[in-house]
Amino acid sequence: MVVSFKRLACATALAGLAMTAVAAAADIKIGIVAPMTGQLASEGQDMENAVKMAIDAANAKGGVNGDKITTTTADDACDPQQAVTAGSKLISEGVTAIVGGYCSGAVLPTLKIYGDAGVPFVIIGANSTKLVAANQGNAFLANSTGDMQATTAVELFKKNGYKKIAVIDEGDAYSSDLAKLTAEAFKNAGGEIAAKETTTAGEQDYSAVVTKVKSSGADAVFWTAYHAGGALLTKQLRQAGFQGGIVLGDGNNSPEYLEIAGSAGEGVFLLSPPTVDLLSGAADFKAKYKDAYGRDAGAYAALSHDVGDLIVDAIARAKSADQKAIIEALKASDFKGLAGEIKFTDKNTLQTSNFRPVVAKGGKWVATE
Amino acid sequence: MTLDLVIQQLVNGLIVGSFYALIALGYSMVFGVIKLLNFAHGDIYMSGAFVGLIAFSFVGVWVGNGWAGVVCALLVSMLAVGLLGVVIERFAYRPMRNAPRLSILITALGASMVLNGTALALTGGRHFAFNTDLGFAGLDVSAVHITYTQIVLVAASILLMAGMQAFVSRTMYGKAMRAVSIDMGASRLMGIDVDRVIALTFFMGSALAAGGGVMAGAYYGSVHFFMGFIMGLKAFTAAVIGGIGSVPGAMLGGLLLGLLEAYGSSLPFVGSEWRDVFVFGALILFLVFKPTGLLGRSVVERV
Numbered sequence: 001m002v003v004s005f006k007r008l009a010c011a012t013a014l015a016g017l018a019m020t021a022v023a024a025a026a027d028i029k030i031g032i033v034a035p036m037t038g039q040l041a042s043e044g045q046d047m048e049n050a051v052k053m054a055i056d057a058a059n060a061k062g063g064v065n066g067d068k069i070t071t072t073t074a075d076d077a078c079d080p081q082q083a084v085t086a087g088s089k090l091i092s093e094g095v096t097a098i099v100g101g102y103c104s105g106a107v108l109p110t111l112k113i114y115g116d117a118g119v120p121f122v123i124i125g126a127n128s129t130k131l132v133a134a135n136q137g138n139a140f141l142a143n144s145t146g147d148m149q150a151t152t153a154v155e156l157f158k159k160n161g162y163k164k165i166a167v168i169d170e171g172d173a174y175s176s177d178l179a180k181l182t183a184e185a186f187k188n189a190g191g192e193i194a195a196k197e198t199t200t201a202g203e204q205d206y207s208a209v210v211t212k213v214k215s216s217g218a219d220a221v222f223w224t225a226y227h228a229g230g231a232l233l234t235k236q237l238r239q240a241g242f243q244g245g246i247v248l249g250d251g252n253n254s255p256e257y258l259e260i261a262g263s264a265g266e267g268v269f270l271l272s273p274p275t276v277d278l279l280s281g282a283a284d285f286k287a288k289y290k291d292a293y294g295r296d297a298g299a300y301a302a303l304s305h306d307v308g309d310l311i312v313d314a315i316a317r318a319k320s321a322d323q324k325a326i327i328e329a330l331k332a333s334d335f336k337g338l339a340g341e342i343k344f345t346d347k348n349t350l351q352t353s354n355f356r357p358v359v360a361k362g363g364k365w366v367a368t369e
Numbered sequence: 370m371t372l373d374l375v376i377q378q379l380v381n382g383l384i385v386g387s388f389y390a391l392i393a394l395g396y397s398m399v400f401g402v403i404k405l406l407n408f409a410h411g412d413i414y415m416s417g418a419f420v421g422l423i424a425f426s427f428v429g430v431w432v433g434n435g436w437a438g439v440v441c442a443l444l445v446s447m448l449a450v451g452l453l454g455v456v457i458e459r460f461a462y463r464p465m466r467n468a469p470r471l472s473i474l475i476t477a478l479g480a481s482m483v484l485n486g487t488a489l490a491l492t493g494g495r496h497f498a499f500n501t502d503l504g505f506a507g508l509d510v511s512a513v514h515i516t517y518t519q520i521v522l523v524a525a526s527i528l529l530m531a532g533m534q535a536f537v538s539r540t541m542y543g544k545a546m547r548a549v550s551i552d553m554g555a556s557r558l559m560g561i562d563v564d565r566v567i568a569l570t571f572f573m574g575s576a577l578a579a580g581g582g583v584m585a586g587a588y589y590g591s592v593h594f595f596m597g598f599i600m601g602l603k604a605f606t607a608a609v610i611g612g613i614g615s616v617p618g619a620m621l622g623g624l625l626l627g628l629l630e631a632y633g634s635s636l637p638f639v640g641s642e643w644r645d646v647f648v649f650g651a652l653i654l655f656l657v658f659k660p661t662g663l664l665g666r667s668v669v670e671r672v
Contacts, residue, residue: 171642198642202599204589207381208634209641215374228496235590239505241514259498260591
């Protein structure tokens, strides 16, 4: 990080010396908003690093539309109040576009600020469906919203030849929504829902549910809630001799799941967001990242890098730094990055889900293909 | 319901029911002796599971992660958490013994929160894996797979409860316990050391809950700070169904409650989300129509 900072500083200083005010005015400034302090500071650091890596690469190729790109980072600390301050700071600095946002709660109140200012904003991590409703048309969600997981789940069921699925949730808003959406999507795709069950959070005994699943003749179980219950359910399903497939929602993406489920977890599928360790084409990126910043690329680094590339691509296609033109260019994006395809719907959400199935092998999650 | 389903739910009900019964026993004994609903009892169960896990990870190095390890952890935890129960009684309940009933009930809630909060602070809310080598081997009864672990578990809890019943009904200390539960003042006049008997009651009740905690931890493979909450509520329900204050009643109530859960949630048109409705519905019905529970007639005579 130190290296890149120096290089960036050098480049800006040289440009400033050589071309004085003209170059500075023409520079394109990208704002990065991420949690740089607090519990999620590590994720924020990854987002900043990965976006800068993409921007540096673009500058090395001569910038965009002949202009150099600079960045400025604002810390939202994953806190709604601090996010509003950070957003106002970026606007007052006159940024061309903004990328970032990890926590949906912190992103939500800033959508109005960016919307009123008409600044293009590409959201990297945050993926609550509430963001879709609050969007004024200038914001784009580069991560799949939670409900798109249902699509990925149904694709996985079909690929594995599951015909009868038992869907189990924990009764909270998140897991029961996902269960409902998946059940509907699977029925529409010609599948059968053999059982739809709900467990009590904090409960340890799932035998009643396990028995129902077994007697329902389901080929596979889809668990939409969280890792603690997921691990217990997996164990008890296998203990009762259930031979079918087990698929877990993204709330189970935790090392604790693998620890508790132990050998019963082998071969279980997990629907994962595009974290860098599970992307087949990201090995080169990981090595470069480690080289540049002296640390391992975190979960959202690949997607952050894609968004950095995407914004450069959009500015190039807009052929100017005009914010309205950039928003139009983003709407027309057809971009293929490390974490998958980025094409937006008319609501500025991803057209195709970027959740991907991974499988537990030898006590680790590994990519399926 | 097919025959397989009936057998499977019988197994399920017996297992979860024996956990309920073990915890309900402690509730019932304490209530019998000092008329206190010890709301910290579910947290005692949770503490037992954690102490057992710690003991297991130490002794596992020498005796392995199989049965020997689990039994060692069980004994260590029962002893340590039994003493914890005595300490709680000494400092939280004994000073309140002559206070109004409501005060001591609130103290019990406080004790519960202290235990729960301490566990949360120490563990950070994490779920810990309790990984044993017990495995899933077992018998197949038509399409129902019953693991040896399940069989041993039910047998062990029945053994513990039978031991408790024998202690209460056959020994001198048991006789003292029954005497104190009938009339504390008269017992003291007869030369019974009431404080010691109450401490012993807490020790035994807490040790049983700890035993349940270790067995549940090892059986389900996971331990966390909140595990005692629902268990405490259900064990309380079991104690009420069986007749609070009665030792055989707690066992019967626990097993019946387990079976009610298992069969209730496999009724047609009823999903597993209705399970707790059956449990707490039964609690309300019993409290309204038969507050003394199934075997609680002695309570009536006493009052």
